[in-house]
Amino acid sequence: MEKFDLVIIGSGPGGAGAAFKARALGLTVCVVEKRDVGGTCLNRGCIPTKTLLHGANLLRETHEGERYGVNAGDLRFDFAKLIEWKNTVVSSLRQNQSTALTKAGVTMVNGTARVESPGKVSVHAFKENGAAEGGETVLEAAAILIASGTTPALLPIPGHDLPGVYTSDHFLEGDGLFPKRLTIIGGGVIAVEFAAAYSSFGSEVTLLVRSSLLSVMDREIGQTLALQLKKRGVVMYTKARPECIEAKDGALALTLTTEGSGEAKSVTVPADAVLMASGRTPDTNLFAPGCTPEFTAKGFIKSDDNMMSSIPGIYVAGDISGGVQLAHAATAEGEYAAACIAAAVKGGGNKASHAQVIPSCVYTTPEIACAGITAAEAAEKGIPAAAGKGVFGANGKAFLENQERGFIKLVFHAESRALIGAQFFCNRATDIIPWAVQCVGDGTTAEQIERTVFPHPSICETIAAAVSDAVSRGGLK
Numbered sequence: 096m097e098k099f100d101l102v103i104i105g106s107g108p109g110g111a112g113a114a115f116k117a118r119a120l121g122l123t124v125c126v127v128e129k130r131d132v133g134g135t136c137l138n139r140g141c142i143p144t145k146t147l148l149h150g151a152n153l154l155r156e157t158h159e160g161e162r163y164g165v166n167a168g169d170l171r172f173d174f175a176k177l178i179e180w181k182n183t184v185v186s187s188l189r190q191n192q193s194t195a196l197t198k199a200g201v202t203m204v205n206g207t208a209r210v211e212s213p214g215k216v217s218v219h220a221f222k223e224n225g226a227a228e229g230g231e232t233v234l235e236a237a238a239i240l241i242a243s244g245t246t247p248a249l250l251p252i253p254g255h256d257l258p259g260v261y262t263s264d265h266f267l268e269g270d271g272l273f274p275k276r277l278t279i280i281g282g283g284v285i286a287v288e289f290a291a292a293y294s295s296f297g298s299e300v301t302l303l304v305r306s307s308l309l310s311v312m313d314r315e316i317g318q319t320l321a322l323q324l325k326k327r328g329v330v331m332y333t334k335a336r337p338e339c340i341e342a343k344d345g346a347l348a349l350t351l352t353t354e355g356s357g358e359a360k361s362v363t364v365p366a367d368a369v370l371m372a373s374g375r376t377p378d379t380n381l382f383a384p385g386c387t388p389e390f391t392a393k394g395f396i397k398s399d400d401n402m403m404s405s406i407p408g409i410y411v412a413g414d415i416s417g418g419v420q421l422a423h424a425a426t427a428e429g430e431y432a433a434a435c436i437a438a439a440v441k442g443g444g445n446k447a448s449h450a451q452v453i454p455s456c457v458y459t460t461p462e463i464a465c466a467g468i469t470a471a472e473a474a475e476k477g478i479p480a481a482a483g484k485g486v487f488g489a490n491g492k493a494f495l496e497n498q499e500r501g502f503i504k505l506v507f508h509a510e511s512r513a514l515i516g517a518q519f520f521c522n523r524a525t526d527i528i529p530w531a532v533q534c535v536g537d538g539t540t541a542e543q544i545e546r547t548v549f550p551h552p553s554i555c556e557t558i559a560a561a562v563s564d565a566v567s568r569g570g571l572k
């Protein structure tokens with residue numbers, strides 16, 4: 096039986112973040128992975144979606160290139176070529192991550208792990224067809240970290256198991272899918288990114304949204320994005336509930352009820368493919384009887400301030416902990432859990448602290464990125480706040496790039512004048528947001544931001560307009 100200080104189950108951002116940190120802190124580490132190194136993020140999440148979106152943007156920009164004197168003549172789009180590139184990107188990054196983990200001294204084991212007891216993990220190897228292969232390996236560990244992530248959830252409506260009903264995994268793994276008529280169920284980040292990509296590829300996209308688009312973000316973001324997607328031909332049903340999917344005329348017919356226009360009505364949408372992007376299920380089928388930690392009401396693993404589950408010695412990190420489901424949040428949590436584990440296993444105290452501000456990003460065009468809280472959240476929580484908004488009409492960089500509608504909103508604490516939230520809806524928002532993450536984390540004040548000189552021409556010049564607006568119109572004294 097091989098012995099390690101730490102055995103990690105899952106090699107996604109949570110597991111890998113923990114593995115690198117634990118090695119840096121001097122622990123012996125083994126990572127068990129049942130599928131591909133890199134987890135959801137690298138193989139069927141962040142990286143493949145952003146590759147498809149990059150291709151989609153290039154295609155749309157080339158179509159619109161006339162304004163810049165770019166005329167590509169008989170422009171053709173070869174989906175298979177884009178998939179080939181996506182597969183190259185994914186396999187190269189997977190190989191790089193695998194090499195980096197091994198170089199860091201992490202022992203990698205391929206197979207399905209099961210927690211037998213607090214210090215014991217068994218690993219079973221499987222063939223591609225799911226049949227058991229070889230025997231069982233048993234690993235001994237001073238601590239175990241569960242970073243098993245989530246899998247796509249299927250809405251249990253009639254017809255959810257028909258051929259042609261898919262999850263994001265089917266679209267992102269292997270050869271992908273390019274339906275002529277695509278109906279997407281969901282109004283969150285995954286749904287809108289697919290709607291943006293496939294409408295640019297030329298698919299007829301219909302989006303079914305339960306309440307409103309990106310409902311956890313500032314209201315104006317969802318409203319503005321809805322306008323843009325509609326402009327690009329996406330048909331949207333809001334306050335919509337899918338009722339059933341049927342096979343019809345060699346395709347699918349999805350029946351929904353919608354109250355988006357006031358009165359409830361029933362609509363049937365024909366589709367060649369239905370993408371269910373309405374949530375993810377925690378992957379917790381990995382505990383031997385008698386060794387199961389406590390779960391939250393939604394089935395995630397409960398943990399304390401040190402990321403330890405209800406069973407001493409068993410820790411959690413990433414999506415499985417039930418927090419925000421983002422790769423960088425998983426990495427930060429994995430690193431923090433590793434520091435807590437190192438302190439518990441080796442002693443010597445723990446100087447690490449939980450990441451305070453986690454940015455949320457959407458890779459549409461323009462991009463969306465948020466940090467901290469919105470003005471509405473501040474009002475709900477009774478926090479005195481003053482908000483300002485900068486629009487892009489006078490921003491030279493945005494204009495020359497032909498950026499469609501966009502804005503930057505900054506939310507300040509009305510008394511301390513510290514930045515407590517920022518919402519960016521503009522080109523390269525995901526690259527600018529770390530500025531806001533740091534300001535919110537550090538409590539940077541309106542005066543300090545006003546003193547910042549922003550480069551010209553640049554998208555971030557509009558930050559200055561948003562601060563001025565918070566002072567002049569938002570009532571920041």
Ligand SMILES: Cc1cc2nc3c(=O)[nH]c(=O)nc-3n(C[C@H](O)[C@H](O)[C@H](O)COP(=O)(O)OP(=O)(O)OC[C@H]3O[C@@H](n4cnc5c(N)ncnc54)[C@H](O)[C@@H]3O)c2cc1C
Pocket residue numbers: 104105106107108109110111127128129130131133134135136137139140141142144206207208209242243244245263285378380381412413414415419420421422423424425
């Ligand atoms: C379509 C899509 C797009 C996304 N885009 C973004 C984005 O742009 N930015 C962003 O921040 N986030 C994005 N996410 C979310 C991001 O992928 C997840 O938050 C992140 O992957 C979570 O990391 P994790 O380590 O917790 O779990 P995962 O990445 O899911 O990794 C868990 C790993 O554990 C393995 N595992 C599970 N059970 C066992 C077992 N018993 N034995 C061995 N191995 C096991 C799994 O095979 C998997 O590899 C996206 C997700 C999806 C689905």
